[in-house]
Amino acid sequence: MPSSDLALFHVLRMRRLLPDAVLQERLQAATTRGVPLEEVLRVRRDLELDVLTQALEVRARQGRRCGACGETTYLQPNQTVTATPCERCGGALMARSSGRLGRPPGPPPPR
Ligand SMILES: [Zn+2]
Secondary structure (H helix, E strand, O other), X not given: OOHHHHHHHHHHHHOOOOOHHHHHHHHHHHHHHXXXXXXXXXXXXXXXXXXXXXXXXXXXXOEEEEOOOOOXXXXXXXXXXXXXXXXXXXXXXXXXXXXXOXXXXXXXXXX
C-alpha cells in the first residue's frame, strides 16, 4: 500500500471526517483496485470536494522527497524523516525545507 494512501487515511481518521468502517472499506478498495485512495473517495462522493482538497493539503505537508530518486514518501503519524526510507528505492528522505533554500548540506552545527 502506498504511503500516500496510508497518510490520507490517517488525516481523515484523525479529523473524524469519515467513520472508521467506511475509511477501512475505501482503503481496501483503493488497494484492491490499485487506484489512489482520493480517487475512490471522489468517485463515491464520500466527502465534499473542498473537504477532500483540504485533507490532501494536510497530507502534502507529510510528504518528503527522496534524495536519491526524487520520489515523495509520506510520513505516517508515528514515523520520522530520519528513520523512514524512501518507499520506492529505500534511499534517504530529505528533511522538509523551511522555505529557505540554499543551506549547504553538512553536519549540524555543534551545540
Ligand atoms: Zn528514492
